[in-house]
Amino acid sequence: MSSLINKTTGLQKLIRPLVRSSLVPLVYLRTYYTVKRKIEKDENFLSKYLYNKIKVKGPITVADYMKDVLQNPTRGYYMSKDMFGEQGDFITSPEISQIFGEMIAVWLLNEWHKMGSPKPLQIIELGPGRGTLSSDILKVFTHFKALHKSSLHLVEISPVLSEVQAKTLCMQNNLTKNPKNLYYREGIAHHGIPVYWYRQLQDVPQGFSLILAHEFFDALPIHKFHKTYAGYKEVLIDIEDSKSSEEISFRYVLARQDTPMLKTLLKPTETRDHVEISPEAMLIYEQICKRIVSHGGIGLICDYGHNGSGTDTFRAFKKHKQVDPLLKPGTADLTADVDFNVIKEIATKNGNIICLGPIIQRSFLLRIGIEYRVKALVENMKDEKQIENLKHCYDFLTNESKMGDRFKFCAMFPSTIKKILDKYPVIGF
Numbered sequence: 001m002s003s004l005i006n007k008t009t010g011l012q013k014l015i016r017p018l019v020r021s022s023l024v025p026l027v028y029l030r031t032y033y034t035v036k037r038k039i040e041k042d043e044n045f046l047s048k049y050l051y052n053k054i055k056v057k058g059p060i061t062v063a064d065y066m067k068d069v070l071q072n073p074t075r076g077y078y079m080s081k082d083m084f085g086e087q088g089d090f091i092t093s094p095e096i097s098q099i100f101g102e103m104i105a106v107w108l109l110n111e112w113h114k115m116g117s118p119k120p121l122q123i124i125e126l127g128p129g130r131g132t133l134s135s136d137i138l139k140v141f142t143h144f145k146a147l148h149k150s151s152l153h154l155v156e157i158s159p160v161l162s163e164v165q166a167k168t169l170c171m172q173n174n175l176t177k178n179p180k181n182l183y184y185r186e187g188i189a190h191h192g193i194p195v196y197w198y199r200q201l202q203d204v205p206q207g208f209s210l211i212l213a214h215e216f217f218d219a220l221p222i223h224k225f226h227k228t229y230a231g232y233k234e235v236l237i238d239i240e241d242s243k244s245s246e247e248i249s250f251r252y253v254l255a256r257q258d259t260p261m262l263k264t265l266l267k268p269t270e271t272r273d274h275v276e277i278s279p280e281a282m283l284i285y286e287q288i289c290k291r292i293v294s295h296g297g298i299g300l301i302c303d304y305g306h307n308g309s310g311t312d313t314f315r316a317f318k319k320h321k322q323v324d325p326l327l328k329p330g331t332a333d334l335t336a337d338v339d340f341n342v343i344k345e346i347a348t349k350n351g352n353i354i355c356l357g358p359i360i361q362r363s364f365l366l367r368i369g370i371e372y373r374v375k376a377l378v379e380n381m382k383d384e385k386q387i388e389n390l391k392h393c394y395d396f397l398t399n400e401s402k403m404g405d406r407f408k409f410c411a412m413f414p415s416t417i418k419k420i421l422d423k424y425p426v427i428g429f
């Protein structure tokens with residue numbers, strides 16, 4: 001522990017006051033708001049919808065399938081429920097312990113200070129889930145009196161989750177009815193700053209921004225390609241011939257012709273047996289880079305992912321177990337690993353962005369001093385149970401067999417600040 005502490009002395013100045021502050025981790029004992037919607041329960045709604053769609057149009061792409069399953073306006077997986085935590089389908093790092101969000105906040109503060117703490121400051125989070133990460137970040141920024149002339153911008157497609165986020169973050173909020181507004185919800189955070197909700201990043205105002213995406217890109221639709229003796233073919237989803245009209249099931253098939261996406265997305269140099277590409281994610285990487293180059297800022301992406309070597313990663317999670325993504329669509333989360341190589345290629349193609357990483361979560365958190373923060377907190381705790389809890393959370397976040405190795409971090413900076421970064425390198429990478 002001590003050797004790592006020594007390497008993080010720059011951050012210690014920021015971490016130490018947190019120890020004395022009231023920011024004691026709630027660990028597992030977070031209290032959550034749940035928002036219930038009256039939606040008629042029909043687990044087969046999406047199966048029937050997709051069955052009819054495929055009957056009329058023929059087999060659909062995996063991207064089309066993902067979009068319908070996750071984003072269908074009324075029954076999409078993300079659109080009608082809160083799926084986080086022990087009772088849900090999965091748990092994410094910010095939900096495990098508030099030390100995760102605090103460490104991210106301290107990292108952001110540190111890097112933003114090096115840039116001269118430009119104001120006004122926009123904090124943008126893509127896919128904020130329950131709003132927990134943003135909430136933990138605002139707490140730390142408030143503590144360091146860094147929220148003057150700041151605003152929070154959340155990009156969220158789910159009406160239900162936007163409501164949960166508003167309850168987590170705001171003392172007051174309301175849906176906006178003015179069609180001229182690009183945001184659909186607005187509020188005032190407990191920390192006093194304005195909060196806005198958008199359906200897409202391009203609607204967020206331009207300006208110096210700290211842009212975060214934690215477990216967002218893995219939820220975006222992907223196209224799947226498979227190498228055959230006759231070259232690459234796009235993988236499509238078709239209806240499985242079923243025994244009875246009540247039993248709808250789906251299967252993978254290969255497109256006979258070269259699809260438009262195969263022609264545009266697949267590189268001629270590709271060699272992998274299975275390739276997954278998300279054009280939607282690529283578009284958003286471009287938008288993040290453009291914002292950072294034109295208006296200044298920092299991008300931080302954290303997700304499941306690989307370095308261009310990943311193959312068949314499309315999968316589903318239900319009640320914390322991996323399940324068949326084609327089974328009972330809409331009842332499980334669908335995900336595919338993020339290709340960090342693509343992020344790097346897009347970010348660095350014009351030489352305007354410095355792109356660091358990917359680095360595994362364990363290394364990132366250790367390098368930015370999580371051990372120091374946990375050690376200091378433990379020293380200030382008396383309750384053995386609380387200490388055990390904290391250690392358990394720390395292990396969950398950093399152990400390589402848990403979240404420590406599965407998740408990777410990548411950061412983006414405008415290359416105009418190269419001289420500053422040469423003198424004061426970015427911590428954590």
Ligand SMILES: C[S@@+](CC[C@H](N)C(=O)[O-])C[C@H]1O[C@@H](n2cnc3c(N)ncnc32)[C@H](O)[C@@H]1O
Nearest residue numbers: 078092127128129155156157158161214215219
């Ligand atoms: C896996 S959850 C991650 C939540 C949160 N970042 C966390 O780590 O706890 C994905 C989030 O992205 C949102 N989301 C998924 N697809 C989206 C899209 N196309 N545009 C905006 N938000 C989206 C979901 O509603 C959800 O809030």
